[in-house]
Amino acid sequence: MNLSQLHVLVVGGATGGAATALLLARAGARVTLLEKVAQPRAVGAGIALAENGLAVLESIGLGPAIAASGRAVDAPAVVDARGRMMLAPPRPAPRVRMLRRSALQGLLLDALAAEPRVERQFGAEVIGAERDGRVLARIDGRTVEHRADLVVGADGVHSRIRSAGRFGARVRPPGIPYLRALVEVDAAQGVEAWTGAGIFGSFAVDGGTYFFASAGTRACRRAVAERDLDGLRQVWARAYPASVPLLAAVRRFDDLIFNRVTRVDCQQWVDDRLVLLGDAAHAMAPNLGQGANSALVDAAVLLDELRRAGTLAAGLDAYQQRRRPAVHKVARAAAGLGALAELTNPVARWLRDRLLLPVATRLGGDATPVVMQELPATLLAIGRA
Numbered sequence: 001m002n003l004s005q006l007h008v009l010v011v012g013g014a015t016g017g018a019a020t021a022l023l024l025a026r027a028g029a030r031v032t033l034l035e036k037v038a039q040p041r042a043v044g045a046g047i048a049l050a051e052n053g054l055a056v057l058e059s060i061g062l063g064p065a066i067a068a069s070g071r072a073v074d075a076p077a078v079v080d081a082r083g084r085m086m087l088a089p090p091r092p093a094p095r096v097r098m099l100r101r102s103a104l105q106g107l108l109l110d111a112l113a114a115e116p117r118v119e120r121q122f123g124a125e126v127i128g129a130e131r132d133g134r135v136l137a138r139i140d141g142r143t144v145e146h147r148a149d150l151v152v153g154a155d156g157v158h159s160r161i162r163s164a165g166r167f168g169a170r171v172r173p174p175g176i177p178y179l180r181a182l183v184e185v186d187a188a189q190g191v192e193a194w195t196g197a198g199i200f201g202s203f204a205v206d207g208g209t210y211f212f213a214s215a216g217t218r219a220c221r222r223a224v225a226e227r228d229l230d231g232l233r234q235v236w237a238r239a240y241p242a243s244v245p246l247l248a249a250v251r252r253f254d255d256l257i258f259n260r261v262t263r264v265d266c267q268q269w270v271d272d273r274l275v276l277l278g279d280a281a282h283a284m285a286p287n288l289g290q291g292a293n294s295a296l297v298d299a300a301v302l303l304d305e306l307r308r309a310g311t312l313a314a315g316l317d318a319y320q321q322r323r324r325p326a327v328h329k330v331a332r333a334a335a336g337l338g339a340l341a342e343l344t345n346p347v348a349r350w351l352r353d354r355l356l357l358p359v360a361t362r363l364g365g366d367a368t369p370v371v372m373q374e375l376p377a378t379l380l381a382i383g384r385a
């Protein structure tokens with residue numbers, strides 16, 4: 001279909017929403033972007049961009065900027081607490097770049113600001129939506145009604161758009177808590193370690209290190225509940241000595257970002273003029289690093305299917321047919337990997353490390369095509385067409 005006839009409201013201006021707005025606007029659509037945060041730049045810690053997400057970002061011209069502000073991850077392996085290899089990356093190792101989330105967000109916002117067909121409204125919180133394309137937003141204390149041909153719900157795990165439509169959403173109770181931080185020391189190990197206290201990963205970013213750790217053990221949960229940074233440092237020093245310089249560089253407890261793993265699975269991604277994308281449709285466990293990357297793939301595939309289709313309804317249906325099963329496989333694999341990674345019982349860990357992982361590695365083959373969901377070359381071509 002010819003997108004120049006289309007007015008699209010994108011709700012949510014983070015990774016998925018910003019990429020969607022850019023892609024659709026460059027294909028001719030008129031886009032209004034509503035983001036509830038008034039100054040949405042400096043949020044989050046680090047983000048890993050894999051081949052699929054990189055291809056989408058490269059297709060919208062952000063390749064050089066990402067190459068400049070991201071750091072390459074040589075071989076994204078899983079090791080044990082003593083640094084011994086547990087899961088080696090496939091060869092050749094897939095391309096991964098680690099960025100500050102604020103840097104990625106900044107690049108996307110700058111690109112949006114330069115795009116004349118996108119009207120940006122920051123500090124605009126969507127408070128309701130109808131299946132026919134009407135959306136209510138609160139901005140500066142006023143309630144404003146918008147109407148569009150298509151409403152894209154890219155508003156994250158607690159999506160308002162999802163709660164406005166019939167999507168058959170299943171939101172699982174929040175799982176294990178994770179902490180993330182950016183510190184200004186160069187002490188990254190460049191790997192994810194599976195330890196007796198859970199996962200600890202550390203990767204170089206521009207000007208320092210991004211690290212993340214699970215906080216699921218009783219000792220970690222207690223330290224978090226008591227806002228006890230020293231207690232947290234001690235738990236992790238025992239479980240993973242390489243964590244010491246990183247946690248020592250955290251100045252205040254409030255410099256740690258906490259999220260609980262929340263999984264969302266929707267039977268439908270489309271309800272009339274409402275469509276879901278990114279975490280709103282499929283928030284997943286972080287263990288394959290595919291949350292943000294999958295949101296970017298959604299954006300490219302949505303554009304591709306709308307362009308190919310004769311009608312809006314046909315394009316949206318093709319989008320969900322192509323994306324939902326692919327994402328479902330990745331989300332299931334990420335959850336399985338997360339469950340294995342978080343084993344803290346010593347016997348279960350022994351069985352995993354000595355029996356399960358070696359056998360799985362021998363039998364498993366290369367899962368990269370499933371994890372990537374779409375060929376990077378296809379994604380690159382969609383955005384460049």
Ligand SMILES: Cc1cc2nc3c(=O)[nH]c(=O)nc-3n(C[C@H](O)[C@H](O)[C@H](O)COP(=O)(O)OP(=O)(O)OC[C@H]3O[C@@H](n4cnc5c(N)ncnc54)[C@H](O)[C@@H]3O)c2cc1C
Nearest residue numbers: 012014015016036044045046125126155156278279291292
């Ligand atoms: C603050 C924050 C920090 C994060 N930090 C990290 C990190 O450090 N590392 C990492 O790997 N992942 C992080 N994530 C998660 C990761 O960015 C997402 O999983 C992934 O990028 C999927 O992106 P998304 O665009 O679908 O959703 P999100 O990134 O969740 O973005 C949703 C956007 O919608 C906006 N929004 C929500 N509700 C409304 C509403 N009612 N009206 C208007 N706008 C609304 C939000 O403000 C947000 O900007 C973070 C997410 C957030 C929101």
